[in-house]
Amino acid sequence: MAKLPIDAEKIIAQYGPSLHMPNKEAIPGRDEPDSIIETHCCFCGMQCGIKLLAKNNKVVGFEPWMEFPFNEGRLCPKGVLRYMQNNHEDRLTAPILNKPGVGFVPISWDEAMDSTISEIKRIQSQYGNDAFAMLSGVSLSNEKSYMVGKFARTALKTKNLDYNGRLCMVSAGAGNKKAFGLDRTSNNYQDLEKAEVIIVTGANVSETFPTLTHWIWKARDNGAKLIVVDPRMIPLARTADIHLDIRPGTDSALFGAILNYMVQHDMLDHDFINNHTSGFEEAKEAVKDYTLDWAEDITGAKKEKIEEAAKLWGKAATSFLLHARGIEHHTKGVENVLSCINIVLASGRIGRPYCGYGTITGQGNGQGGREHGHKCDQLPGNRDIENPEHRKYISQVWGIEESELPGKGLSAYEIIEAIHRGEIKGLISICFNPLVSLPNSNYVREALEKLEFYVGIDFFLSETLRHANIVLPGSLHEEEEGTVTTAEGRVVRIRKAVDPPKGAKTDTEILLEIARRLGAADKFSYENSEDIFNELRVASKGGTADYYGITYDKIEKNMGVFWPCPDLDHPGTPRLWEDKKFKTPDGKAHFNAVKYHESGDPIDEEYPIILTTGRVVSQYLSGSQTRRIGKLVHQFAQPLLEIHPKLATQYGINQNEEVIVKTKRGEAKFPANIVETIREDTVFLPYHWPGKKSANQLTSGHLDPISKIPEFKVSACSLQPTGKIVEVNKFSEAYKSS
Template sequence: MAKLPVSADEIIKVFGPHKHYPEKGAVRVNIQNPDEIVKTHCCFCGLQCGIKLKKKNNKVVGFEPWKEFPFNEGRLCPKGVQRYMQDNHPDRLLSPYKRVEGKGFVPIEWDEAYDAVIKEIRRIQDTYGKNAFAMLSGVSLSNEKSYMVGKFARVALKTANLDYNGRLCMVSAGAGNKKSFGMDRSSNSWADLAHAEVIIVTGANVSECFPVLTYKIWEARDNGAKVIVIDPREIPLARTADLHLPLRPGTDSALTNTMLKVMIDNDWLDHDFIDNHTSGFEEAAEAVKECTLEWGEKVTGVPADLIYKAAEMWGKAKTSFLMHARGIEHHSKGVMNVCSCINLVLATGRIGKPYCGYGTITGQGNGQGGREHGHKCDQLPGNRDIENPEHRKFVADVWGIKEEDLPGKGLSAYEIIEAINRGEIKGLLSICFNPLVSLPNNNNVREALEKLEFYAGIDFFLSETLRHADIILAGSLQEEEEGTTTSAEGRVIRIHAVVDPPGKAKKDSEILMELARRLGEGDKFNYANSEETFNELRVASRGSAADYYGISYERIEKNLGVFWPCPSEDHPGTPRLWEDKKFNTPDKRAHFNPTPYRNPMEMPDEEYPVILTTGRVVSQYLSGSQTRRIGKLVDLYPEPLLELHPKMASQYGIQQNDLVKVSTRRGTGLFPANIVETIREDTVFLPYHWGGVNSANQLTNDALDPVSKIPEFKACACKLENTGRQKSKDSAELAILSRDIQY
């Protein structure tokens, strides 16, 4: 029998109505005389901007700029300015809850919650095997908690099936970086942007998703840099760029392959670097030999003269920086797209030098550190390979277990959902992951959640996914526990505990350690504090590709962050990689990778003639569980809008604010039209921060990259139907209340 989500009415009985905060008439705390002002970092996005949080009566009540922190120098985006509002929010989970049939969620004590979770873990694993219980984690967690989750799943749960929501974010970049450089990190501190002559930004809506980074690019432009933006939409950065290449979604590697072909034909290459410090150039050149300008224009939709101009600007520059984000990575060929970008960097030899580099813009708060220390299905701490016997032995020794007792490679995040639907996985524990909103084809995800025999989740707000839980464990916000995160640059920074978790909520690490103790492995999780956990992480990463051994809390505080790799306590850290031209590959050379082009898995056709792509907006973050609760951010963008070009709108008779039915082979949604000239005529765009009837991911394709297992969020085929109705003023709120998915 299917286990349906707790209904909206039942949730309101227990929790009260969902609130945007602050409400009119809300009691305001006097922030003029805070008890303390604490230096820490923003919880949103991989930039991890420095911020000072004001504390009053054990509550975060405001913020101040932290001008001394070197990356953002006090600058914050709209989300950063409002991030303090989630502390003491009326929707905070303040105790554990259990599902009671007919009553919804009922608050319980911690002992009852722990006992229920342990009982079900043991029952399911005794009945179906260890791997029948899975865990899904999130990279909003600190490095310490990411490390602990990886250890907890392998040592306490003893399951191979652990993965994380970075699977939806950085894994294509990570795999491409490893293939090319043997290391998964941006090559430089982004201070090097300032004097780059040419900057390529591809698949990254920097101005909305990473606004503070825009300043770094503007600084370079003020110094004379030329900026090339590659994106299907005329995003804000494109409006001031020297060159905008509005390619057809899913054709990224066709464009970069054509650029490489132009560079080869015109000999805009660094032959000394290619000959002495790389391998595989001939194979990469062979793969692009048919990628003529005419072919590139036909496939990408970008005029041939613009492709040539971009190749010329890049090829002739003396210094340059290439940056990308999810726009090229959210594809079933995301790794290939990443490698094709890296090929452009290697062909010019502009890496490992001042003002020359390559960077992957990390989307989630600890997307960099979270993918280094062990809650990926194929990874151990230090970005070690879980299938490498030497790596397994090293980590097993640190953890005090036998190598043969360490589980092997498990399933990735979406593969776990598929395994639940096949009946192979029966139980699930999640922490800070909202797959019902963030995974593609989420009707399939909902079906899986309803099939689980047991589901428990650790979180601080009741997400759409947690409405399917049997037990909810009230966890902590970033500012409620000490730790570290790693920024998109590779800078390890300190997160400070500003306040304690409210009510009966607990620190995430305390919950994990208590579950481990009750599973009989408490001696391996006996950490007195976060610093002890970090010190064990340092040892577990020693000698690895992501070596943190020389980084300590004291050094981070003293230097406002330390760049890894940092192999010893007297090592200064590494803001700029590969200055010695010795890459982290077995032959110490950077590797060109051939990137033969193929189309996305789903192309427009007669039945579904329009291309759908998805992304973010400036005021919302990921699945929206945090930002959709903050009133000023909701006011900026209260509901998902369907962006389409005036010519497409005219073709379908669509007016501004008309409700448009959007259908794919996986689902159907209804969205108000936003008619703009800043998008391709053959493409529509939806932001993905909402669930239920507002969900873009009920439409997206769950095809996976064969290497990274990342889904193809950025390109699928859809059809449009004008309903002839306009949205009402209350349509956003009605959409939230209209279905038992959100409340």
């Protein structure tokens, strides 16, 4: 089987400059760019190094950045084509007003700003400051993420700020804080290379993080055993030593049974447990009845395979456990994460070379974006907004009284619920497309229509922004200087390649202007992105996500710096916990007692099948960017319902037949893709499309009580064939061959 990650250098050598210089004959000199900019991809948390080629203030192509240490020039299908959005005809180049009965019409910046400020002041004076909310995106740089948090609380003066990382990393973040007191992958990914056993659970690495696959293959080349846990036989599972095809929502049962097996067969690091952890007895007691037979009954995976996986993990000398949204998008997402951490701590294999644990960050700056303050419960440096000492410190940095700093607000989906209740009347968003990415999308649409005023900042008119009163044209990744933090915890530089198109502004300029007009100019007097980063450094100092010792110059010289980096002489921390000093109050890593329980939307007679959702290789999140790149659309043009042949036969469903999928939220039609690579009791839909193609018409608003993450991965559904065979464009020839 061919590997999915694309080696950009080989492709360019094979196909020539035309790959990254399309139509160069039509533009004389286009094959001689004005500049070549070393920067990073705008998509997933890998943040692969890439060189962008700029000509006449346009990004016209790319070259591999072979020297960047993580991806070494490799790029996935999205990374290869990411430059094409820069010249897209859909770019917003003027503020637009949604005029009743007419639609969107261009207006001047002054008119857009005057109306925005007027409506913010009207709503807040009439209903209170918290009646105006803000939703932000995690593809923003660290500088913009930090500024959004400060903007919402000191200029907009609302507590109701949250971000689309609420749909991504928050269960992992809460679990990491409970166990370690700090939220970051423990090692850089090069440590995978010499791990004897690797567990990948709830992470379709080959499609969603293709360049990470390289480090897993390196380990396999060195003889590593690979265990993949997923209800589908994802590409990575096809080469695994063990594939545990568990029923969606039973993750904590599986890992609880593995922990119990380790206890019963004394596969424990007693020295590490006794000297560096707490809570082991309680965790052990919680799973004492979790036998292999019980685990097979609950998870649907064969007990022999579960036992083999437990043996491999328990006996390994070095190991790495990786997980992503598959175990986190649940009403018990935090518990699932903690059940994984429990078997890592029981083995003692953390804080050592080639021994690690980590969450694979889904969004472009999902790591840095969840550290610097645009979460409803968080302040910069990953501080707690309800902690008096944390509040006092950040208030001093921002030059306000602690009493002026709003408290904890509502999470993203709770903001939608509050709009329905009439508590929130106005909204500002930046780079967030909740109509596609939040669950129960019809409910979200109704909320957007109830708002008295909605202003959005983005570079394309997303499905959500079609419901806005005013849209302000912002900037792409490559149009501002800044930093992001990779899934490894490596802070890297985003370099400006071009200016925004005429008529658009940078996101930073827009936020600074709104802040100025709201009377907070004295708190936002930055000359450039580096000024914002330097304030971020001070704001993070002493927090668990400490960036104080990181500077632009230091990042440049080292191709990135791993946080925590508490002072200028500190080299950064590629591998955590080597000193065994955890960031918990007692300085120890914490086991947590985890008991299995059912998901929030269990199957029943009316809805007897499990619907689960996820990504495909050529699309990204809500698709606002990737659905505008033709070659990516050609690879996967529409959502297909993956269904096992036995289940298809049971319901009389044929290949490419349109099927009605129904849940308690509603129903939608999708073409069937009959495959043997999924459980017989489960169907799968990718979620990158809007409207009638949206998988999130069907998902529930059930939330994890701790992290407030929605339960995208388990929805009880029913199926009904329509008898209509439809034409589908499933994959391009290139994708078929891989």
